[in-house]
Amino acid sequence: MRILVADYIYTPSGYLQNSAILFNDKILEIEKSEMLIKKYPDAIVEFLEPHSVIYPGFINTHVHLEFSANKTQLKYGNFTKWLKSVIQNRVELMSDCSDETMRQACHEMLKSGITTFGAISSNGIDMQVCKEAPQRVVFFNEVIGSNEDFNENIYSDFIHRFDASNTCKSDTFIPAVALHSPYSVNKSLAKKVINFAKKSNLLITSHLLESKSEREWLDSENGELGDFLKESFGAIKPTNNIDEYIHLFNEIKTHFVHAVYATKDELNILYAQGHSIAHCPRSNRLLGCDRLEIENIKCPISVATDGLSSNWNLNIFDELRAALMMHNKGDLELLSNYLIKSITSNAAEIFNLNCGTVEIDKDADFAIVKLPNEPSSINEIGYLTILHTKNVSRVYISGERYV
Numbered sequence: 001m002r003i004l005v006a007d008y009i010y011t012p013s014g015y016l017q018n019s020a021i022l023f024n025d026k027i028l029e030i031e032k033s034e035m036l037i038k039k040y041p042d043a044i045v046e047f048l049e050p051h052s053v054i055y056p057g058f059i060n061t062h063v064h065l066e067f068s069a070n071k072t073q074l075k076y077g078n079f080t081k082w083l084k085s086v087i088q089n090r091v092e093l094m095s096d097c098s099d100e101t102m103r104q105a106c107h108e109m110l111k112s113g114i115t116t117f118g119a120i121s122s123n124g125i126d127m128q129v130c131k132e133a134p135q136r137v138v139f140f141n142e143v144i145g146s147n148e149d150f151n152e153n154i155y156s157d158f159i160h161r162f163d164a165s166n167t168c169k170s171d172t173f174i175p176a177v178a179l180h181s182p183y184s185v186n187k188s189l190a191k192k193v194i195n196f197a198k199k200s201n202l203l204i205t206s207h208l209l210e211s212k213s214e215r216e217w218l219d220s221e222n223g224e225l226g227d228f229l230k231e232s233f234g235a236i237k238p239t240n241n242i243d244e245y246i247h248l249f250n251e252i253k254t255h256f257v258h259a260v261y262a263t264k265d266e267l268n269i270l271y272a273q274g275h276s277i278a279h280c281p282r283s284n285r286l287l288g289c290d291r292l293e294i295e296n297i298k299c300p301i302s303v304a305t306d307g308l309s310s311n312w313n314l315n316i317f318d319e320l321r322a323a324l325m326m327h328n329k330g331d332l333e334l335l336s337n338y339l340i341k342s343i344t345s346n347a348a349e350i351f352n353l354n355c356g357t358v359e360i361d362k363d364a365d366f367a368i369v370k371l372p373n374e375p376s377s378i379n380e381i382g383y384l385t386i387l388h389t390k391n392v393s394r395v396y397i398s399g400e401r402y403v
Contacts, residue, residue, distance in 0.1 A: 001043040002399070004366070005033040008053040008381060011358045012345065015378050021054065023364040025399040030358065049370050049393065053381060055340070056356050057115025057365030057397060058316050059347035061138075062205070062257050062278040064307025065119055065126040068105040069096035074309055076286040079211035080224045086309060087232070093309075094125065102129040105314055109305075110134060110402060112315040113367030113392040116353065118205065118255075120178050120307070124161045131168045134402045136365075138351050139165050140178035140205055143185060143193050146229075146239045151189045158193065172398075174351075176203035182245035183214055183225065183238060190240070190248055198252050203351060205278075206249070209242070209266075210258035211289050218242050242266065249273065255302075255350055260289045267297055276300040276350045279342070281322045283310040291326055294338075302347040303339055316343060320386045336382035368394035 005020040009030065020033035022040060029036060037045055048054070067086075070093055075085040086093075106129065109117055116136040119126055122144060130137040141162045145154040165175040177197040179185045185193075197204045209215055216223030218238050229235035240248075246269055256270060257278040270277070277299050279292050283306035294301055303323055305314045320339050327335055348356025355363040369385050370393045395403035 001028065001040060003033075003036050003040065003043045003045045004048060004054060005037075005045065006048045006052045006054045006368070007050065008378070009358055010053060010055045010340070010344075010381075015053070015381055017378065021358065021364075021366075023399050025364055027358065027360055027362050027364050029360065048368060051371040051374055052393065053369045053371065053385060054358065055113065055367045055369060055385075056344045056348075056358050056362070057367050057395065058113040058343045059302065059351065059353075059356060060109060060114045060117040060304050060314070060316055060343070061255060061302040061347050061350060062280060062304035062306055063105075063109070063117050063119060063314060064309055065102045065105055065129065066097055066122060067093055067307045067309035068101045069093050069098075070308050076288075076310075078288045080213050080228050082287050082310065083225070084228060084232075094123070097125065099129050102126055103133075105308065106130075106133045106135065109314045109316070110395055111391040112317050113369070113395060114314075114316055115365040115367065115395060115397045116347070116351065116355065118176075118304075118351065120205070121161070121165075122180075124164060127161075127165055127168065131173050134397055136172045136174075136353065136355070136397070138174045138176050138203055139168075140176045140203070141165055142178035142180055143189065144180040145189050146184050146186050146233065146235065148186050148188055151186070151192075154189060155192060159196075174203065176205070178204070179206040181207040181210070181214070182240040182242060183217055183229070186239040187244065187248070190245070194248055194252060203255070204249070204252055205255040205257060208246075208256040208259050209261040210284075211287065212261055215242075215261040218245075246270070249275065257304075257306075258284065258289070258292070260284055260292045264296070267299065271298040276302065276346075278302050278304045279323070280304050280306040280310075280319075281326045282306070282312075282319060285322070285326070286310050294327060295330060300346045300350060301342050302350055303342045315390065317386065317389045317391075324383070324386055332383055333379055336386055339386065340382055364396055364399040366394070366396040367392045368396075 213225035
Protein backbone atom coordinates (compact mmCIF):
# COMPACT_ATOMS: atom_id res chain seq x y z
CA MET A 1 0.00 0.00 0.00
CA ARG A 2 1.05 3.60 -0.64
CA ILE A 3 0.13 6.92 0.86
CA LEU A 4 0.17 10.09 -1.28
CA VAL A 5 0.33 13.30 0.74
CA ALA A 6 -0.63 16.58 -0.94
CA ASP A 7 -1.58 20.13 -0.05
CA TYR A 8 -4.86 19.66 -1.94
CA ILE A 9 -7.01 16.77 -3.14
CA TYR A 10 -9.86 17.33 -5.61
CA THR A 11 -12.91 15.37 -4.44
CA PRO A 12 -16.63 15.41 -5.28
CA SER A 13 -17.19 17.56 -2.18
CA GLY A 14 -14.47 20.06 -3.05
CA TYR A 15 -10.74 20.49 -2.46
CA LEU A 16 -9.44 18.85 0.73
CA GLN A 17 -6.42 20.46 2.36
CA ASN A 18 -3.43 18.75 3.98
CA SER A 19 -4.86 15.30 3.38
CA ALA A 20 -3.64 12.03 1.94
CA ILE A 21 -4.81 9.00 -0.02
CA LEU A 22 -4.13 5.37 0.88
CA PHE A 23 -4.23 3.15 -2.20
CA ASN A 24 -3.08 0.06 -4.02
CA ASP A 25 -4.82 -0.43 -7.38
CA LYS A 26 -7.93 1.07 -5.72
CA ILE A 27 -8.43 4.00 -3.39
CA LEU A 28 -8.63 2.55 0.11
CA GLU A 29 -8.91 5.55 2.39
CA ILE A 30 -8.82 9.38 2.34
CA GLU A 31 -7.93 11.14 5.55
CA LYS A 32 -5.71 13.77 7.14
CA SER A 33 -2.12 12.83 6.36
CA GLU A 34 -0.87 12.46 9.94
CA MET A 35 -3.74 10.13 10.80
CA LEU A 36 -3.17 7.89 7.76
CA ILE A 37 0.58 7.68 8.33
CA LYS A 38 0.05 6.77 11.97
CA LYS A 39 -2.67 4.24 11.13
CA TYR A 40 -0.61 2.48 8.41
CA PRO A 41 3.04 2.54 9.52
CA ASP A 42 4.08 -0.06 6.92
CA ALA A 43 2.69 1.84 3.94
CA ILE A 44 5.06 3.60 1.53
CA VAL A 45 4.61 7.33 2.06
CA GLU A 46 5.22 9.82 -0.76
CA PHE A 47 5.13 13.53 -0.01
CA LEU A 48 4.26 15.56 -3.09
CA GLU A 49 5.86 18.91 -3.83
CA PRO A 50 4.44 22.06 -2.22
CA HIS A 51 1.27 23.43 -3.84
CA SER A 52 0.47 20.06 -5.42
CA VAL A 53 -3.10 19.03 -6.23
CA ILE A 54 -4.19 15.42 -6.63
CA TYR A 55 -6.83 15.10 -9.34
CA PRO A 56 -8.46 11.92 -10.60
CA GLY A 57 -6.87 10.89 -13.89
CA PHE A 58 -8.18 12.94 -16.80
CA ILE A 59 -10.32 11.40 -19.55
CA ASN A 60 -10.19 12.45 -23.22
CA THR A 61 -13.37 10.96 -24.67
CA HIS A 62 -12.70 11.65 -28.36
CA VAL A 63 -9.45 11.33 -30.31
CA HIS A 64 -8.47 10.02 -33.77
CA LEU A 65 -5.00 8.48 -33.45
CA GLU A 66 -5.04 7.41 -37.11
CA PHE A 67 -4.40 11.00 -38.19
CA SER A 68 -1.50 11.65 -35.82
CA ALA A 69 0.94 12.18 -38.71
CA ASN A 70 -0.79 15.37 -39.84
CA LYS A 71 1.09 18.64 -39.43
CA THR A 72 0.57 20.78 -42.54
CA GLN A 73 -1.32 18.60 -45.04
CA LEU A 74 -4.87 19.58 -44.12
CA LYS A 75 -6.73 22.85 -44.72
CA TYR A 76 -8.33 24.75 -41.85
CA GLY A 77 -10.84 27.58 -41.60
CA ASN A 78 -13.79 25.90 -43.32
CA PHE A 79 -15.33 22.49 -42.62
CA THR A 80 -15.95 21.44 -46.22
CA LYS A 81 -12.50 22.53 -47.37
CA TRP A 82 -11.03 20.58 -44.46
CA LEU A 83 -13.08 17.49 -45.31
CA LYS A 84 -11.94 17.65 -48.94
CA SER A 85 -8.33 17.83 -47.81
CA VAL A 86 -8.84 14.85 -45.46
CA ILE A 87 -10.18 12.71 -48.29
CA GLN A 88 -7.45 13.88 -50.68
CA ASN A 89 -4.68 13.16 -48.16
CA ARG A 90 -6.22 10.21 -46.31
CA VAL A 91 -4.08 7.46 -47.87
CA GLU A 92 -0.85 9.38 -47.36
CA LEU A 93 -1.72 10.34 -43.79
CA MET A 94 -2.64 6.77 -42.89
CA SER A 95 0.54 5.35 -44.41
CA ASP A 96 2.66 7.96 -42.61
CA CYS A 97 0.98 7.22 -39.29
CA SER A 98 3.40 4.67 -37.89
CA ASP A 99 2.98 2.88 -34.58
CA GLU A 100 5.71 5.11 -33.16
CA THR A 101 3.82 8.23 -34.25
CA MET A 102 0.70 7.01 -32.47
CA ARG A 103 2.68 5.97 -29.39
CA GLN A 104 4.05 9.51 -29.21
CA ALA A 105 0.50 10.84 -29.35
CA CYS A 106 -0.48 8.55 -26.47
CA HIS A 107 2.55 9.73 -24.49
CA GLU A 108 1.66 13.36 -25.12
CA MET A 109 -1.78 12.71 -23.67
CA LEU A 110 -0.24 10.88 -20.71
CA LYS A 111 2.04 13.84 -19.89
CA SER A 112 -0.98 16.12 -19.63
CA GLY A 113 -2.63 13.71 -17.19
CA ILE A 114 -4.89 11.74 -19.53
CA THR A 115 -5.25 8.27 -18.02
CA THR A 116 -8.18 7.20 -20.24
CA PHE A 117 -9.07 8.05 -23.83
CA GLY A 118 -11.68 7.15 -26.41
CA ALA A 119 -10.04 6.18 -29.71
CA ILE A 120 -12.11 6.46 -32.89
CA SER A 121 -10.77 3.79 -35.24
CA SER A 122 -11.95 3.66 -38.86
CA ASN A 123 -9.63 0.88 -40.03
CA GLY A 124 -7.95 -0.72 -37.01
CA ILE A 125 -4.36 0.42 -37.64
CA ASP A 126 -4.31 1.91 -34.13
CA MET A 127 -5.55 -1.20 -32.32
CA GLN A 128 -2.19 -2.64 -31.27
CA VAL A 129 -0.93 0.74 -30.06
CA CYS A 130 -4.12 1.26 -28.06
CA LYS A 131 -3.85 -2.25 -26.61
CA GLU A 132 -0.28 -1.54 -25.45
CA ALA A 133 -0.89 2.03 -24.24
CA PRO A 134 -0.52 2.60 -20.50
CA GLN A 135 -3.90 4.33 -20.44
CA ARG A 136 -7.35 2.82 -20.29
CA VAL A 137 -8.76 2.88 -23.82
CA VAL A 138 -12.33 2.75 -25.06
CA PHE A 139 -11.75 1.55 -28.62
CA PHE A 140 -14.56 2.74 -30.91
CA ASN A 141 -14.72 0.68 -34.12
CA GLU A 142 -16.11 3.21 -36.58
CA VAL A 143 -18.52 2.62 -39.46
CA ILE A 144 -18.70 4.89 -42.53
CA GLY A 145 -20.89 4.23 -45.56
CA SER A 146 -23.51 6.36 -47.30
CA ASN A 147 -24.22 4.01 -50.23
CA GLU A 148 -26.56 1.16 -49.35
CA ASP A 149 -25.16 -0.95 -52.20
CA PHE A 150 -22.03 -1.56 -50.12
CA ASN A 151 -23.73 -2.25 -46.79
CA GLU A 152 -22.95 -5.96 -46.73
CA ASN A 153 -19.23 -5.45 -47.29
CA ILE A 154 -19.02 -2.49 -44.89
CA TYR A 155 -20.84 -4.35 -42.13
CA SER A 156 -18.70 -7.45 -42.67
CA ASP A 157 -15.55 -5.35 -42.37
CA PHE A 158 -16.92 -3.71 -39.22
CA ILE A 159 -17.64 -7.08 -37.60
CA HIS A 160 -14.17 -8.31 -38.57
CA ARG A 161 -12.55 -5.27 -36.93
CA PHE A 162 -14.79 -5.47 -33.88
CA ASP A 163 -14.04 -9.16 -33.37
CA ALA A 164 -10.32 -8.43 -33.63
CA SER A 165 -10.63 -5.70 -31.00
CA ASN A 166 -12.73 -7.99 -28.82
CA THR A 167 -9.84 -10.46 -28.59
CA CYS A 168 -7.89 -7.64 -26.90
CA LYS A 169 -10.63 -6.90 -24.38
CA SER A 170 -9.38 -6.35 -20.84
CA ASP A 171 -9.90 -4.10 -17.84
CA THR A 172 -8.00 -1.38 -19.71
CA PHE A 173 -9.11 -2.04 -23.31
CA ILE A 174 -12.84 -1.78 -23.98
CA PRO A 175 -14.19 -2.50 -27.50
CA ALA A 176 -16.98 -0.14 -28.54
CA VAL A 177 -18.85 1.16 -31.59
CA ALA A 178 -18.88 4.43 -33.55
CA LEU A 179 -21.05 5.69 -36.40
CA HIS A 180 -19.28 8.45 -38.29
CA SER A 181 -22.14 10.91 -38.85
CA PRO A 182 -25.69 11.33 -40.19
CA TYR A 183 -24.35 12.50 -43.56
CA SER A 184 -21.98 9.56 -44.04
CA VAL A 185 -23.82 6.48 -42.70
CA ASN A 186 -27.00 5.38 -44.43
CA LYS A 187 -30.07 4.62 -42.36
CA SER A 188 -30.24 0.85 -42.82
CA LEU A 189 -26.53 0.43 -42.03
CA ALA A 190 -26.87 2.70 -39.00
CA LYS A 191 -29.82 0.66 -37.68
CA LYS A 192 -27.90 -2.58 -38.05
CA VAL A 193 -24.83 -1.29 -36.23
CA ILE A 194 -26.89 0.33 -33.47
CA ASN A 195 -28.81 -2.91 -32.93
CA PHE A 196 -25.51 -4.75 -32.68
CA ALA A 197 -24.36 -2.29 -30.02
CA LYS A 198 -27.65 -2.65 -28.13
CA LYS A 199 -27.55 -6.45 -28.11
CA SER A 200 -23.92 -6.49 -26.98
CA ASN A 201 -24.38 -3.68 -24.44
CA LEU A 202 -21.60 -1.61 -26.00
CA LEU A 203 -20.64 2.03 -25.66
CA ILE A 204 -21.50 3.98 -28.80
CA THR A 205 -20.56 7.38 -30.22
CA SER A 206 -21.30 9.46 -33.31
CA HIS A 207 -20.37 12.84 -34.75
CA LEU A 208 -23.46 15.05 -34.97
CA LEU A 209 -24.09 18.45 -36.57
CA GLU A 210 -20.51 19.61 -36.40
CA SER A 211 -20.78 22.22 -39.17
CA LYS A 212 -23.27 24.64 -40.67
CA SER A 213 -22.81 22.98 -44.06
CA GLU A 214 -23.80 19.62 -42.58
CA ARG A 215 -26.96 21.19 -41.21
CA GLU A 216 -27.78 22.73 -44.61
CA TRP A 217 -27.29 19.43 -46.43
CA LEU A 218 -29.40 17.42 -44.02
CA ASP A 219 -32.13 20.05 -43.79
CA SER A 220 -32.46 21.25 -47.37
CA GLU A 221 -30.21 19.06 -49.56
CA ASN A 222 -28.18 22.17 -50.39
CA GLY A 223 -24.96 23.90 -49.39
CA GLU A 224 -21.26 23.40 -50.00
CA LEU A 225 -21.09 20.04 -48.23
CA GLY A 226 -23.94 18.79 -50.40
CA ASP A 227 -22.18 20.05 -53.53
CA PHE A 228 -19.02 18.22 -52.46
CA LEU A 229 -20.85 14.97 -51.71
CA LYS A 230 -22.69 15.14 -55.02
CA GLU A 231 -19.52 15.81 -57.02
CA SER A 232 -17.25 13.36 -55.21
CA PHE A 233 -19.58 10.51 -54.25
CA GLY A 234 -22.59 10.88 -56.52
CA ALA A 235 -24.91 11.65 -53.61
CA ILE A 236 -28.45 12.44 -54.73
CA LYS A 237 -29.94 13.28 -51.36
CA PRO A 238 -28.96 12.97 -47.68
CA THR A 239 -28.75 9.47 -46.23
CA ASN A 240 -30.73 10.60 -43.16
CA ASN A 241 -32.69 13.50 -41.85
CA ILE A 242 -31.64 14.84 -38.48
CA ASP A 243 -34.71 13.86 -36.47
CA GLU A 244 -34.73 10.29 -37.77
CA TYR A 245 -31.00 9.90 -37.14
CA ILE A 246 -31.20 11.10 -33.55
CA HIS A 247 -34.14 8.77 -32.83
CA LEU A 248 -32.18 5.78 -34.14
CA PHE A 249 -30.24 6.01 -30.86
CA ASN A 250 -33.28 5.78 -28.60
CA GLU A 251 -32.72 3.34 -25.74
CA ILE A 252 -28.93 3.32 -26.06
CA LYS A 253 -27.03 6.10 -24.35
CA THR A 254 -24.80 7.70 -26.96
CA HIS A 255 -21.84 10.07 -26.75
CA PHE A 256 -22.51 12.56 -29.55
CA VAL A 257 -19.55 14.64 -30.71
CA HIS A 258 -19.72 18.40 -31.40
CA ALA A 259 -23.51 19.05 -31.77
CA VAL A 260 -22.63 22.69 -32.43
CA TYR A 261 -25.57 23.19 -34.78
CA ALA A 262 -28.17 21.18 -32.89
CA THR A 263 -31.34 23.12 -32.13
CA LYS A 264 -32.77 23.61 -28.66
CA ASP A 265 -35.44 20.99 -29.37
CA GLU A 266 -32.83 18.49 -30.61
CA LEU A 267 -30.67 19.10 -27.55
CA ASN A 268 -33.71 18.49 -25.34
CA ILE A 269 -34.25 15.15 -27.11
CA LEU A 270 -30.62 14.19 -26.47
CA TYR A 271 -31.04 15.07 -22.80
CA ALA A 272 -34.32 13.17 -22.49
CA GLN A 273 -32.72 10.06 -23.98
CA GLY A 274 -29.76 10.20 -21.57
CA HIS A 275 -27.18 11.07 -24.22
CA SER A 276 -24.03 13.14 -23.72
CA ILE A 277 -21.89 15.51 -25.81
CA ALA A 278 -18.14 15.70 -26.47
CA HIS A 279 -17.08 19.33 -26.85
CA CYS A 280 -13.91 19.98 -28.87
CA PRO A 281 -13.40 23.77 -28.82
CA ARG A 282 -10.11 23.99 -30.73
CA SER A 283 -11.31 21.64 -33.45
CA ASN A 284 -14.52 23.63 -33.82
CA ARG A 285 -12.57 26.87 -34.18
CA LEU A 286 -10.09 25.50 -36.71
CA LEU A 287 -12.85 24.09 -38.91
CA GLY A 288 -14.82 27.34 -38.97
CA CYS A 289 -17.64 26.17 -36.71
CA ASP A 290 -19.60 28.23 -34.20
CA ARG A 291 -19.31 28.08 -30.42
CA LEU A 292 -21.16 25.28 -28.65
CA GLU A 293 -23.38 27.10 -26.15
CA ILE A 294 -22.58 24.88 -23.21
CA GLU A 295 -24.41 27.21 -20.83
CA ASN A 296 -27.69 26.20 -22.49
CA ILE A 297 -27.09 22.43 -22.57
CA LYS A 298 -28.49 20.03 -19.98
CA CYS A 299 -26.69 16.93 -21.30
CA PRO A 300 -23.49 15.79 -19.59
CA ILE A 301 -20.54 17.30 -21.46
CA SER A 302 -16.96 16.12 -21.80
CA VAL A 303 -14.20 18.32 -23.16
CA ALA A 304 -12.08 16.41 -25.67
CA THR A 305 -9.17 17.19 -28.00
CA ASP A 306 -10.44 15.50 -31.17
CA GLY A 307 -7.57 14.22 -33.33
CA LEU A 308 -4.49 15.78 -34.90
CA SER A 309 -6.43 16.12 -38.14
CA SER A 310 -8.14 19.12 -36.53
CA ASN A 311 -5.82 20.14 -33.72
CA TRP A 312 -2.13 20.87 -33.21
CA ASN A 313 -1.65 18.75 -30.10
CA LEU A 314 -3.50 16.41 -27.73
CA ASN A 315 -2.76 18.32 -24.53
CA ILE A 316 -5.91 18.45 -22.42
CA PHE A 317 -4.81 21.64 -20.64
CA ASP A 318 -4.50 23.49 -23.94
CA GLU A 319 -8.05 22.32 -24.67
CA LEU A 320 -9.32 23.52 -21.30
CA ARG A 321 -7.64 26.90 -21.76
CA ALA A 322 -9.30 27.26 -25.17
CA ALA A 323 -12.66 26.44 -23.60
CA LEU A 324 -12.05 28.89 -20.76
CA MET A 325 -11.44 31.69 -23.28
CA MET A 326 -14.16 30.63 -25.75
CA HIS A 327 -16.93 30.58 -23.16
CA ASN A 328 -16.54 34.13 -21.94
CA LYS A 329 -19.91 34.48 -20.22
CA GLY A 330 -20.61 33.74 -16.59
CA ASP A 331 -18.49 33.18 -13.52
CA LEU A 332 -14.86 32.15 -14.07
CA GLU A 333 -14.65 29.90 -11.01
CA LEU A 334 -17.85 28.05 -11.89
CA LEU A 335 -16.77 27.56 -15.50
CA SER A 336 -13.34 26.27 -14.43
CA ASN A 337 -14.86 23.72 -12.07
CA TYR A 338 -17.36 22.71 -14.77
CA LEU A 339 -14.51 22.12 -17.24
CA ILE A 340 -12.51 20.04 -14.77
CA LYS A 341 -15.61 17.99 -14.02
CA SER A 342 -16.05 17.45 -17.78
CA ILE A 343 -12.73 15.55 -18.00
CA THR A 344 -13.12 13.66 -14.72
CA SER A 345 -16.45 12.55 -13.23
CA ASN A 346 -18.61 13.45 -16.24
CA ALA A 347 -16.36 11.56 -18.64
CA ALA A 348 -16.11 8.53 -16.35
CA GLU A 349 -19.90 8.32 -16.09
CA ILE A 350 -20.22 8.64 -19.87
CA PHE A 351 -17.82 5.70 -20.32
CA ASN A 352 -19.24 3.70 -17.36
CA LEU A 353 -15.82 3.54 -15.70
CA ASN A 354 -14.89 3.11 -12.04
CA CYS A 355 -12.67 6.19 -12.00
CA GLY A 356 -13.03 9.95 -12.49
CA THR A 357 -13.37 10.82 -8.81
CA VAL A 358 -11.17 10.53 -5.75
CA GLU A 359 -13.38 8.29 -3.62
CA ILE A 360 -12.96 5.03 -1.73
CA ASP A 361 -13.13 1.92 -3.97
CA LYS A 362 -12.54 3.91 -7.17
CA ASP A 363 -9.58 2.96 -9.39
CA ALA A 364 -6.39 4.65 -8.26
CA ASP A 365 -5.98 6.85 -11.34
CA PHE A 366 -4.36 10.19 -10.44
CA ALA A 367 -3.05 13.24 -12.26
CA ILE A 368 -0.84 15.40 -10.02
CA VAL A 369 -0.70 19.12 -10.76
CA LYS A 370 1.87 21.42 -9.19
CA LEU A 371 0.73 25.02 -8.89
CA PRO A 372 3.50 27.62 -9.21
CA ASN A 373 2.68 29.25 -5.85
CA GLU A 374 0.24 29.04 -2.97
CA PRO A 375 -3.27 30.03 -4.13
CA SER A 376 -4.76 32.97 -2.26
CA SER A 377 -8.06 31.09 -2.00
CA ILE A 378 -9.04 27.46 -2.34
CA ASN A 379 -11.84 28.59 -4.66
CA GLU A 380 -9.27 29.70 -7.24
CA ILE A 381 -7.56 26.32 -7.63
CA GLY A 382 -9.70 25.30 -10.60
CA TYR A 383 -8.83 28.17 -12.89
CA LEU A 384 -5.25 28.37 -11.60
CA THR A 385 -4.83 24.71 -12.53
CA ILE A 386 -6.11 25.37 -16.06
CA LEU A 387 -4.10 28.56 -16.58
CA HIS A 388 -0.74 27.43 -15.23
CA THR A 389 -0.44 23.75 -16.16
CA LYS A 390 1.06 22.38 -19.37
CA ASN A 391 2.06 18.92 -18.14
CA VAL A 392 1.35 17.18 -14.85
CA SER A 393 4.12 16.23 -12.43
CA ARG A 394 2.95 12.64 -11.90
CA VAL A 395 0.47 10.16 -13.35
CA TYR A 396 -0.83 6.99 -11.70
CA ILE A 397 -3.02 4.37 -13.38
CA SER A 398 -4.45 1.61 -11.20
CA GLY A 399 -1.94 2.65 -8.57
CA GLU A 400 1.11 2.33 -10.83
CA ARG A 401 3.15 5.43 -11.58
CA TYR A 402 3.78 6.22 -15.28
CA VAL A 403 5.04 9.83 -15.13
